Amino acid sequence: MTQIAIPNIGNYTVALATAVESLGIKPWASTATTPEALKLGTEAAPESVCLPLKAHLGHFIAADRAGVEYALMVNSVGTCRLRYYRHMIEQILKDLGLKIRIFGLGFDGFKPPLVRHFDPGPITFLKPLFHAGEQIRAIDEMETLAWKTRPIELAHGETTRVMNKLLLELSRCRTLAESRAVRRTTASRFATIAVDRSKKPLKVGLVGEVSFLRDKCLNKNIEYLLGDQGIEVKNFFSLGEELRNIARIVLLNKNRGRELLDIADRYLQTTVGGHALDSVAHSIRCAELGYDGMVHLAPCGCMPEVGVRPILKRVSQDKDIPILELSFDEHTCDVGITTRLEAFADVLRERRRKRAAVGVS
Amino acid sequence: MFKRLFKNAPAWIGGAETPAPVALRIGIPRMFAYYIYPALWETFFKDLGMVPVVSGRSTMQTVRLGAQISETEHCLPNKLFDAHLAELVGQVDRVFVPRVLSTIKDHLSCPKFGPLPDAARAGIARDAVVLSVDIDETKTPLVETLHRLGRLLHTPRDRAAAAAEHGLSAMRAAHARMAAPLGRKGGPRFLLIGHPYVLHDDFLAGPVVQKLARMEAEVHRISFGDEAPAKSHILWSTSNKIFHKINSLAPGEYAGVIQLTVFNCGCDSMLIDTFRRAMKEKGVPYMHLMVDEHLSQSGMDTRIEAFLDSLAWAR
Ligand code: SF4
Numbered sequence: 001m002t003q004i005a006i007p008n009i010g011n012y013t014v015a016l017a018t019a020v021e022s023l024g025i026k027p028w029a030s031t032a033t034t035p036e037a038l039k040l041g042t043e044a045a046p047e048s049v050c051l052p053l054k055a056h057l058g059h060f061i062a063a064d065r066a067g068v069e070y071a072l073m074v075n076s077v078g079t080c081r082l083r084y085y086r087h088m089i090e091q092i093l094k095d096l097g098l099k100i101r102i103f104g105l106g107f108d109g110f111k112p113p114l115v116r117h118f119d120p121g122p123i124t125f126l127k128p129l130f131h132a133g134e135q136i137r138a139i140d141e142m143e144t145l146a147w148k149t150r151p152i153e154l155a156h157g158e159t160t161r162v163m164n165k166l167l168l169e170l171s172r173c174r175t176l177a178e179s180r181a182v183r184r185t186t187a188s189r190f191a192t193i194a195v196d197r198s199k200k201p202l203k204v205g206l207v208g209e210v211s212f213l214r215d216k217c218l219n220k221n222i223e224y225l226l227g228d229q230g231i232e233v234k235n236f237f238s239l240g241e242e243l244r245n246i247a248r249i250v251l252l253n254k255n256r257g258r259e260l261l262d263i264a265d266r267y268l269q270t271t272v273g274g275h276a277l278d279s280v281a282h283s284i285r286c287a288e289l290g291y292d293g294m295v296h297l298a299p300c301g302c303m304p305e306v307g308v309r310p311i312l313k314r315v316s317q318d319k320d321i322p323i324l325e326l327s328f329d330e331h332t333c334d335v336g337i338t339t340r341l342e343a344f345a346d347v348l349r350e351r352r353r354k355r356a357a358v359g360v361s
Numbered sequence: 362m363f364k365r366l367f368k369n370a371p372a373w374i375g376g377a378e379t380p381a382p383v384a385l386r387i388g389i390p391r392m393f394a395y396y397i398y399p400a401l402w403e404t405f406f407k408d409l410g411m412v413p414v415v416s417g418r419s420t421m422q423t424v425r426l427g428a429q430i431s432e433t434e435h436c437l438p439n440k441l442f443d444a445h446l447a448e449l450v451g452q453v454d455r456v457f458v459p460r461v462l463s464t465i466k467d468h469l470s471c472p473k474f475g476p477l478p479d480a481a482r483a484g485i486a487r488d489a490v491v492l493s494v495d496i497d498e499t500k501t502p503l504v505e506t507l508h509r510l511g512r513l514l515h516t517p518r519d520r521a522a523a524a525a526e527h528g529l530s531a532m533r534a535a536h537a538r539m540a541a542p543l544g545r546k547g548g549p550r551f552l553l554i555g556h557p558y559v560l561h562d563d564f565l566a567g568p569v570v571q572k573l574a575r576m577e578a579e580v581h582r583i584s585f586g587d588e589a590p591a592k593s594h595i596l597w598s599t600s601n602k603i604f605h606k607i608n609s610l611a612p613g614e615y616a617g618v619i620q621l622t623v624f625n626c627g628c629d630s631m632l633i634d635t636f637r638r639a640m641k642e643k644g645v646p647y648m649h650l651m652v653d654e655h656l657s658q659s660g661m662d663t664r665i666e667a668f669l670d671s672l673a674w675a676r
Contacts, residue, residue: 083596088635
């Protein structure tokens with residue numbers, strides 16, 4: 001069977017794999033970039049490019065070595081380096097003498113070139129889309145529950161076990177009905193986890209660059225690390241939300257960007273590119289909603305995200321919300337990140353204690 | 362509320378209480394927009410009866426200040442920009458930080474330029490009044506943007522229009538001046554490529570230009586004043602301009618091309634390779650030099666000498 005490498009977008013990869021599989025193509029994927037792939041990418045790419053490119057590239061080189069003929073990647077129409085990824089990756093793969101052929105996903109005509117190439121007919125083309133949509137919805141529901149449960153679980157690791165089991169089941173679903181059935185059991189499955197309801201966990205929002213928000217290898221598994229510290233997280237990249245936004249733009253000509261601009265108001269008056277506006281707007285919102293802190297994740301030197309860091313610092317001061325800025329490159333080590341997160345958690349706990357003492361809720 | 366209303370109100374609303382109008386002092390950081398639109402801002406503001414104040418030339422001092430006060434991961438020019446901005450805060454009535462979104466129709470600026478005025482207000486220029494205007498040449502011709510800027514400053518329409526005209530012609534003249542070769546006339550011709558605010562900054566490009574001149578070369582810097590480049594896969598305006606220029610080089614036009622990149626520049630990091638390939642295909646000798654905060658003249662000198670030696674040997 002034809003094989004195609006698909007990009008790593010965290011747990012969402014499961015849904016993407018399902019869609020590809022129902023086209024009759026075998027997906028080659030993992031939910032996180034493997035350390036080996038990252039190493040391959042780092043060696044092959046120019047040193048000064050940003051880390052997500054190296055991750056992408058490494059993933060494709062590893063796929064080619066495994067005998068995969070095709071690869072799928074997102075075409076960006078944005079302002080930052082992402083737009084040039086495909087061009088650069090194709091050049092490098094060619095120089096390395098690799099045969100793997102890349103298809104862009106979306107944004108150039110209604111039918112993606114991949115579909116045109118394999119031409120599965122309209123029904124076979126639409127069905128997987130709905131199925132993947134259902135799975136994305138299921139994954140979003142699971143994640144939300146996992147973020148809430150992990151910090152108060154009694155048996156360490158239980159949440160992660162339940163989560164992984166559900167994901168595995170979801171990945172085995174062949175029809176929309178099966179996936180829906182799994183989604184409907186999600187809440188009750190999480191409810192079986194023994195928790196300490198008396199705990200009032202700290203709440204932290206995760207904002208920043210997408211692959212760092214979602215790729216557990218790149219972000220050193222930050223959701224788990226924070227959960228282990230007894231912190232409830234909310235990750236502000238949701239694929240379900242992105243897709244709903246695209247639908248809103250197409251159908252209603254309503255862009256979430258405008259809402260975010262209203263929130264960011266006097267701090268940022270442009271969308272910048274990437275998810276930089278989201279980072280600023282969500283930080284402001286979270287401060288108002290009483291979050292205890294934010295973590296801003298970005299690859300070192302990320303053009304849009306670094307561009308708004310002075311603004312995040314000001315939001316942090318004005319709105320009194322601690323924001324931890326984390327930057328990652330190929331030399332970032334797990335221990336360093338863990339240490340910084342522990343220190344951050346201490347700050348947040350201390351801050352909450354002090355606020356409780358003076359009666360600020 | 363009322364305070365805010367009055368702060369933004371034109372001076373004449375204040376009536377008898379307002380002191381005799383003194384010319385508004387407008388600070389212009391000597392980075393980014395200052396070089397992208399050379400001579401435009403000084404001419405324009407002066408014609409509106411204001412006093413443009415341009416920050417000093419970049420020196421090692423500027424670099425040190427930038428390293429202290431700017432974002433650690435900013436590109437070097439953005440750090441320099443912050444230092445130039447800081448130099449003006451407290452010295453002027455307004456600091457001018459336009460939001461440069463697009464400088465050529467259907468092209469985009471570097472994503473760092475979008476949040477620049479917001480970042481200035483949030484940080485370095487928090488105690489100053491930031492004057493800003495959106496420059497998006499994809500949507501609005503530059504001259505109309507200047508008219509808008511005139512309105513923001515409460516200047517009569519025809520005065521702003523005349524100032525805009527004058528400013529634009531001063532800019533064209535400045536572009537021509539900036540394209541004039543340096544070094545020894547008639548020496549081997551070298552082309553320097555890079556962002557305009559890199560090629561014309563004393564700290565960033567000075568050492569390279571001087572070294573080439575000392576080696577009796579005729580130094581040309583790519584001009585950003587001429588017509589829009591052909592469309593390509595590159596959407597960043599400066600980068601596509603450079604791409605276009607090197608694609609249209611005539612054989613033998615230059616003895617060599619030197620690309621001057623800056624530390625942590627995202628655009629450069631994506632395109633060095635593309636440019637190198639293009640030059641290789643054309644058979645034009647090419648070298649890439651990266652400037653960082655620790656620029657050492659001797660290091661630069663050695664590399665330039667080696668490059669020129671290799672050319673002499675090839676001939
Ligand atoms: S193009 Fe490069 S040097 Fe210029 S502002 Fe952007 S990142 Fe900095």
